[in-house]
Amino acid sequence: MGRYVIRRLLQMIPVFIGSTFLIFLMVYALGDPIAALFGDKAPDPATAARIRQELYLDKPLWLQYAHYMGQILTGDFGVAFNGQEVTELMADAFPVTVRLTLVAILFEIVIGVTLGLLSGLRRGRSLDTGVLLLTLIVVSVPTFVSGYVLQYLIGVKWAAVSPSVSPEAPFGELLLPGVVLALTSLAYVTRLTRTSIAENSRADYLRTAVAKGLPRHRVITRHLLRNSLIPVVTFIGTDIGALMGGAIVTERIFNIHGVGFQLYQGILRQNSPTVVGFVTILVIVFLMANLLVDLLYAVLDPRIRYA
Amino acid sequence: MRPRGYGLAVCAVAALLAGVISGCGSSRGGTAVGAVRASWGDPQGPLEPANTNEVQGGKVLDMIFRGLKRYDPRTGAAVNMVAERIDSPDQRHFTITLKDGWIFSDGEKVTARSFVDAWNYAALVDNKQKNAPFFQDIEGYDQVHPTQGSATARVLSGLAVKDERTFTVALRTTFSTWPDTLGYTAYSPLPRAFYDHHEQWLKKPIGNGPYVIDSYTKGSQMRLTRWDGYAGPDKARNSGVELRVYTDNNTAYTDLQAGNIDLVDDIPSAQLKNVRKDLGDRYINQPAGIIQTLDFPMYDPAWNKPGMEKVRRGLSMAIDRKQITEQIYRRTRTPATDWTSPVLGAKGGYKEGLCGDACGYDPTTARKLIEEGGGLPGGRVTITSNVDTGSHRLWMDAVCNSINNALGKDQACTVNPVGTFADFRNQITDHRMTGMFRSGWQMDYPLVQNFLQPLYYTDASSNYGKFSDPRFDKLVDEANAESDTAKAVAKFQQAERILADRMAAIPLWYQNGSAGYSTDIADVELNPFSVPVYERITVK
Numbered sequence: 075m076g077r078y079v080i081r082r083l084l085q086m087i088p089v090f091i092g093s094t095f096l097i098f099l100m101v102y103a104l105g106d107p108i109a110a111l112f113g114d115k116a117p118d119p120a121t122a123a124r125i126r127q128e129l130y131l132d133k134p135l136w137l138q139y140a141h142y143m144g145q146i147l148t149g150d151f152g153v154a155f156n157g158q159e160v161t162e163l164m165a166d167a168f169p170v171t172v173r174l175t176l177v178a179i180l181f182e183i184v185i186g187v188t189l190g191l192l193s194g195l196r197r198g199r200s201l202d203t204g205v206l207l208l209t210l211i212v213v214s215v216p217t218f219v220s221g222y223v224l225q226y227l228i229g230v231k232w233a234a235v236s237p238s239v240s241p242e243a244p245f246g247e248l249l250l251p252g253v254v255l256a257l258t259s260l261a262y263v264t265r266l267t268r269t270s271i272a273e274n275s276r277a278d279y280l281r282t283a284v285a286k287g288l289p290r291h292r293v294i295t296r297h298l299l300r301n302s303l304i305p306v307v308t309f310i311g312t313d314i315g316a317l318m319g320g321a322i323v324t325e326r327i328f329n330i331h332g333v334g335f336q337l338y339q340g341i342l343r344q345n346s347p348t349v350v351g352f353v354t355i356l357v358i359v360f361l362m363a364n365l366l367v368d369l370l371y372a373v374l375d376p377r378i379r380y381a
Numbered sequence: 382m383r384p385r386g387y388g389l390a391v392c393a394v395a396a397l398l399a400g401v402i403s404g405c406g407s408s409r410g411g412t413a414v415g416a417v418r419a420s421w422g423d424p425q426g427p428l429e430p431a432n433t434n435e436v437q438g439g440k441v442l443d444m445i446f447r448g449l450k451r452y453d454p455r456t457g458a459a460v461n462m463v464a465e466r467i468d469s470p471d472q473r474h475f476t477i478t479l480k481d482g483w484i485f486s487d488g489e490k491v492t493a494r495s496f497v498d499a500w501n502y503a504a505l506v507d508n509k510q511k512n513a514p515f516f517q518d519i520e521g522y523d524q525v526h527p528t529q530g531s532a533t534a535r536v537l538s539g540l541a542v543k544d545e546r547t548f549t550v551a552l553r554t555t556f557s558t559w560p561d562t563l564g565y566t567a568y569s570p571l572p573r574a575f576y577d578h579h580e581q582w583l584k585k586p587i588g589n590g591p592y593v594i595d596s597y598t599k600g601s602q603m604r605l606t607r608w609d610g611y612a613g614p615d616k617a618r619n620s621g622v623e624l625r626v627y628t629d630n631n632t633a634y635t636d637l638q639a640g641n642i643d644l645v646d647d648i649p650s651a652q653l654k655n656v657r658k659d660l661g662d663r664y665i666n667q668p669a670g671i672i673q674t675l676d677f678p679m680y681d682p683a684w685n686k687p688g689m690e691k692v693r694r695g696l697s698m699a700i701d702r703k704q705i706t707e708q709i710y711r712r713t714r715t716p717a718t719d720w721t722s723p724v725l726g727a728k729g730g731y732k733e734g735l736c737g738d739a740c741g742y743d744p745t746t747a748r749k750l751i752e753e754g755g756g757l758p759g760g761r762v763t764i765t766s767n768v769d770t771g772s773h774r775l776w777m778d779a780v781c782n783s784i785n786n787a788l789g790k791d792q793a794c795t796v797n798p799v800g801t802f803a804d805f806r807n808q809i810t811d812h813r814m815t816g817m818f819r820s821g822w823q824m825d826y827p828l829v830q831n832f833l834q835p836l837y838y839t840d841a842s843s844n845y846g847k848f849s850d851p852r853f854d855k856l857v858d859e860a861n862a863e864s865d866t867a868k869a870v871a872k873f874q875q876a877e878r879i880l881a882d883r884m885a886a887i888p889l890w891y892q893n894g895s896a897g898y899s900t901d902i903a904d905v906e907l908n909p910f911s912v913p914v915y916e917r918i919t920v921k
Binding site: 113157328 | 423424425426427506507509510511513514526527528529583598599601626627628629633635639640641769770800801803804806807810820821822823835843845
């Protein structure tokens with residue numbers, strides 16, 4: 075187990091270097107960001123040259139990348155164009171997005187798995203058809219539509235919650251954005267759980283468990299659900315990364331100053347230190363979530379062993 | 382106004398679910414009593430007066446700084462603020478006398494040195510201030526801000542402190558309306574704290590304006606409170622302003638509807654059709670000092686050869702400005718009939734209809750003119766703009782349709798969208814344009830000079846099309862040397878007629894500023910820069 079984890083961690087190094095280089099290349103390919111700092115005016119050449127020099131933009135790409143990676147290894151993510159340390163931006167943004175992701179994942183697990191379990195157990199009945207219809211609708215409505223509609227209905231029309239999230243972003247205010255963010259994935263989790271349950275309920279070990287005379291709830295939770303959750307766990311694990319980086323739309327709609335907001339602003343202003351820095355962290359989150367998922371397999375299914 | 386009981390119930394449930402105490406409570410949240418809650422955008426750079434060239438940072442600087450002059454929020458006229466008088470015998474050498482009694486909010490006196498040091502700091506190339514070119518008219522600018530290499534002087538030779546309340550300025554050329562440019566924030570005075578504790582100052586800027594910054598959380602919000610020691614005539618009528626950063630103006634608008642915020646100064650285009658119904662007379666839509674034009678690459682011989690002025694004129698006449706401003710912009714833009722802005726007023730140099738027939742919609746004549754001029758270069762034309770903000774794609778498509786209809790050809794005009802603003806700016810500054818391109822100009826100060834000289838004078842800083850006409854340059858020079866304002870304005874308008882003759886750039890429309898506010902506040906106005914006049918707002 076320990077050796078497996080070490081091997082996986084070592085494998086992350088090339089992935090990490092490769093992905094950061096690609097991101098660096100893409101942000102670089104967008105062109106010189108300095109001209110945009112001057113708005114509709116022509117940049118003053120002397121000032122522009124000094125800013126370029128300060129931001130290391132006057133060097134060739136490979137030197138810029140080497141310089142950047144050297145900085146990162148010492149924990150310095152550079153300075154954003156507004157003069158703030160990128161690490162400072164991260165310290166503000168990541169806790170907010172982590173909270174939002176937690177709310178979303180919680181919804182996915184609780185509601186998604188429950189609905190999937192119920193419809194899987196009642197295959198072909200009205201409940202199953204109802205859930206199927208519901209998930210189809212949810213999957214086909216894009217986030218920005220469900221976001222604006224729910225925000226207007228619950229936030230403005232019924233005035234039940236605040237339509238936007240305050241800078242402190244406490245859990246209570248993140249419930250509605252969390253639901254919006256979770257909706258699509260929630261539908262997938264439901265579908266996945268349902269299929270998996272339906273498949274496993276015909277398995278031999280389940281018949282054995284029933285034949286042993288185990289109580290129904292024990293059969294379902296210990297034998298059926300546990301074995302059926304493997305694909306669901308895989309999905310949720312990768313979804314953590316996707317939710318953290320992909321919350322751009324939701325964060326914009328609810329004015330949440332999280333990772334999505336910083337990335338959006340960074341891309342719009344071609345602020346390479348911000349974009350590369352945030353994406354680097356997201357890459358690490360993705361890799362870690364994947365590792366965690368693989369380790370969870372062994373917990374869920376004793377037949378899987380890592381060496 | 383809102384069903385409080387239900388709201389609290391949901392909040393309680395929310396708190397239970399999340400297992401924490403959530404931020405539920407009064408709808409005004411942590412805002413102080415009598416304060417205005419206003420929408421804001423994240424400023425692009427640090428809040429230094431000479432380094433802030435965009436409106437979001439400018440908003441704050443306008444609240445915490447007062448310069449020598451200030452533009453009247455209603456008329457746009459430059460009136461003395463810290464300056465007692467500005468005298469000049471020859472329109473080139475100016476003596477500036479300050480009023481007594483002005484102080485910064487940290488107690489330091491505002492003296493001649495506060496201005497001279499700030500201007501020297503702004504102009505010095507080592508300080509990388511984006512507004513440095515505003516000081517280029519002052520003698521010695523080339524030494525402190527050379528185009529290449531390092532500075533050979535640390536201070537502008539044209540600035541001299543006479544005594545605590547007097548300093549002199551020597552300009553490189555005559556510039557009669559120069560004192561009227563001094564209302565721009567780049568010319569603000571700075572306290573010693575700016576130089577001595579720069580890091581600290583950037584976290585919480587100190588100025589001499591009607592407000593002081595209470596707290597500033599970068600990227601999220603800023604709280605300003607009224608400064609009772611303020612020496613100026615325009616004291617704040619509310620207890621403070623809370624600026625909240627919104628990433629999406631739709632959310633700000635939704636928050637306004639929900640009563641979460643008092644003032645939104647950018648109505649999203651998608652809401653323009655509902656805004657009258659939603660807000661009634663709490664919706665403001667008035668001209669701002671912004672004009673949108675389509676420029677031509679005059680550096681491209683294909684666009685600059687004889688006869689092309691007819692083609693350029695024809696293109697202008699092929700655009701149905703009225704329909705586009707009404708259909709797409711719902712009257713938040715006004716068809717342009719000159720190259721300035723209505724906010725200048727007739728006395729300031731705005732002349733309605735100066736462009737004449739060339740800015741009217743006449744598809745038949747347009748087609749005739751383009752044919753007479755030899756047709757479009759290569760039979761087609763493109764319109765280039767960035768499309769990441771400002772719904773530029775929409776109007777570009779409309780303009781192209783209008784041109785195509787007038788010419789009776791489907792593919793005569795096509796849109797060339799550029800992904801990011803930075804890329805667009807780079808293509809423009811590198812002179813890579815081959816067809817028409819969008820050019821938006823937001824005035825720095827309400828002077829007709831600011832709409833003409835930087836944009837169309839030979840090799841001027843923002844003359845992206847490289848338009849050049851010796852007659853135009855001569856008239857601008859004469860206007861700048863003219864001590865009488867009315868005569869100077871007349872000269873500028875003569876120069877503007879040359880633009881009309883040659884159609885150096887097609888005026889599209891004047892942009893309006895828009896804002897909406899809640900029933901909790903009153904006396905909301907926008908100044909000519911389309912920024913709310915915060916200090917005049919009263920809270921009910």
